[in-house]
């Protein structure tokens with residue numbers, strides 16, 4: 001598992017990241033708003049790396065890390081910017097799983113404009129906003145990139161660290177099922193299980209368990225199912241009323257987009273989530289024919305070829321009309 005196979009540039013960035021982590025102190029580690037399993041795992045993993053190096057550090061997210069992710073690294077705490085838990089100013093910042101700087105959300109206000117940023121990510125749309133950019137587009141998760149970094153740094157891969165890296169791989173590959181599940185992903189997963197990671201326990205905790213609110217929301221959203229383009233586009237939507245009536249949080253919305261995507265014959269599955277009266281978040285999932293990162297980008301969003309997202313100003317009806325038209329064009 002040699003990083004040099006990724007080219008001199010990647011190896012050089014890994015080396016630069018190694019120096020960045022060893023030469024300074026008092027780091028801030030931040031991932032994207034509404035963190036998923038990879039974002040949370042990567043945040044915790046970088047914390048463990050800094051701890052091994054004897055550095056002081058603070059982990060932060062714009063909001064609170066969802067309860068279910070606390071167990072990824074239970075002895076570490078991620079502060080919430082929105083709850084006012086970040087007071088210091090930071091000069092050395094590590095952004096994980098953020099394709100662009102705006103993904104850190106309001107945490108930007110706690111980062112000095114002259115701060116030195118290490119950007120560690122795997123999104124193809126990453127715009128290299130850091131001073132150092134360790135971006136591996138063929139990596140399944142940011143934790144896969146962190147695996148490269150940790151190996152290159154010569155740090156011991158102990159169980160707490162292995163558990164973080166495995167959780168990112170597990171969640172960003174949908175349980176080692178998505179197309180990003182490369183031979184290398186399985187080799188790394190095998191190594192981590194060899195260290196003692198309990199794969200079935202983590203799969204149950206992070207992939208199988210669902211909340212009652214999620215089921216309530218699913219019940220409501222399924223009644224909105226609509227097909228377009230001769231069954232190649234399928235969509236669901238949820239309104240702010242649905243979310244309130246289901247007592248649902250952002251976490252409870254996760255996975256809903258898989259239902260339209262999984263319908264036989266569907267090329268693009270969509271979920272429209274009303275955020276406010278005139279703000280709609282859209283999740284895109286592609287079966288492969290359409291590069292949905294391009295579609296999302298045309299609306300100011302981003303992501304991967306098969307999974308992306310954007311936010312549209314307007315009513316749900318308007319957002320559906322615009323997005324469906326754009327995908328119909330991409331299908332043609």
Ligand SMILES: [Mn+2]
Pocket residue numbers: 038039097122140141142172
């Ligand atoms: Mn990720």
